[in-house]
Amino acid sequence: MIWWRLAVWEARNALRELVPRRWLRRSLAGAFALAELAFCGLALIVPLPERRALDLGTLSGLFAMNLMLSSALAALALSRLVAAPRQLELTRLSPLGAARGVWLALAPALIAGSLPLTALLLPFALVVARQAPVTALGMALTAFAILAWGLLIAVAAVNEVVARWGRARAAALLRSWGALLPLALVLAFKPLVRVQAPAAAPLGLLLASPLLLPLIWPRVAGRFLRALGAQEQLAGSAREPRWGSPGWARELWRTLALRTLLAPVTLLLIAAWRPGAWPALLSLSLIFIVMVPLGQLLAPEWRAPDRLRLAPYAARYRLRLVSATGGGALAIALLMALLLGWSRWRWLAAEGLAAALAVPICLLPQRTLRGIGQLLISLVAVAAIAFWN
């Protein structure tokens, strides 16, 4: 089981990256473990509810969320691997083999990311286990099976995309639509996620998984490693720059092209599927219109912060970037808000304020602060739909 220990070790590394300060990481982990122990203890001693009152709906909701989060993280990990396949070179050289190697590369994000919701789910699962052990066991096994099949399907799909369009395009596609993968996964496995009876529905899946997964996964993982290992001559090139002009539009087009084209399509698809979600989607999209271009153009500066710290004209450059890109994107977002939310003045004001605040938030140099700020401003934008009607 050394590969499993390696996966846990990698997950710990991922946590270290997420919370670099050891004391904070340990304090958080300690508090988390204590709370989890307390909840689990409580789940084992509380009087059992009536069988009818057992809220399997809530539980399956949490279960679905956990799966979505896990698969979202897997999609993210997958897109990172496809974008930077050198991370897999060590795996390719190691005697672990493709099946374990690819799992090992994907495991950290999965383990570290799904931990909070798993912890939340565990006390509920314990209550269910006391009252309906077969259901609980069925749900746990189904979770693993769905995740395993989901991963397999995702990796197989990536293999196909890489084979057809090349690695660079596959990475761009994953970056653009990777976020939809968990949604697709949950929709695909929807009947299984809603476990209302003791594991009757997924019986076939549970029986097939131990038989088929060990046969299929090594092939799919092997093909994945081979596909990413193949040398690919990128066709990235640019025209002569306009000297004295920063060329941000061109850089943006180069890095965002596919995503920019696909985002409105995705938005329209979701809006058509769920018309009620339109105001929230619109609010969120307007914020993204402001944040994405700035974030994209500032990303190389955050990766090499010394450049702007050294450059004598960095302040002027930054101001120009903010006024041209941030200001331009803000103007587009406000114009769109005005066109699509005409006469909803209070929503327009709240949305405009959130969009305007998104610009300085994008300039925060600390990644964690910036991430928290962007999340908060997105939540504010979504909350602004309270003024929609």
Place this chain on the structure above:
Amino acid sequence: MTSSGGIEVQHVSFQYARDVDVLAGATLRVQPGELVGVLGLNGAGKTTLFRLIAGLLEPRAGSITVAGFSLPRERRRASERLGWVPDEPLLYPKLSALENLNRFALLWGVPAEPAKRRSQAWLEATELWPDRHRLVEEYSRGMRQRLAIGCALLHEPSVLVMDEPFNGLDIQSALWLRELLRQRAAAGVALLVSSHQPEALDAIVDRLALLDRGRIQSTLSRAELLASGGTEQVFRASQAHPVAPEP
């Protein structure tokens, strides 16, 4: 403005963590037209010293002047005259070579026309011209290094600080870089260069500074260096018989 030209590092100390001196009273002077090499083991404090000179770090004690401007007070004016080549190139991977040079010209205040002219000359001299439109993410280590040096020289700095500039260069490019550094020194530029390649330092330096555990242990003139048998022999001797740091 405290003195003219070059680099002056006076009794500079620096700590990343409390009680761990990365630099402990380091003193070094590089005159205009002089090429000084810094030799030291990994962890001796070379990169920290270079980052202090670039104004990316602030010393805990001591003073630093670059091109006559005191750091950190006159950092911006010093930056205008400083060319900095770090061990990892500061290039934009999603831009082409020409776009990178254009972007660096903007950041260092070089007008469009001279920026274009110098960029073309640089790319032709470094044989990067045929690849000028390719994105830098596709470049080899050596190509990136050549471009990074070009970006650092675009504003024609009077002080040049290069941390491991020979890394990743093939023999032809390394020989060409040696020649270039000597030319720049002859033109009056003050150069501070670190390298783990003894023969490269032997070939170019006017003086060699030995950095050990945060202190400049000794500096040798070119004549002293050659008389001692070159950088490699000097290094071996310093390891066998450590000398007291220079006052």
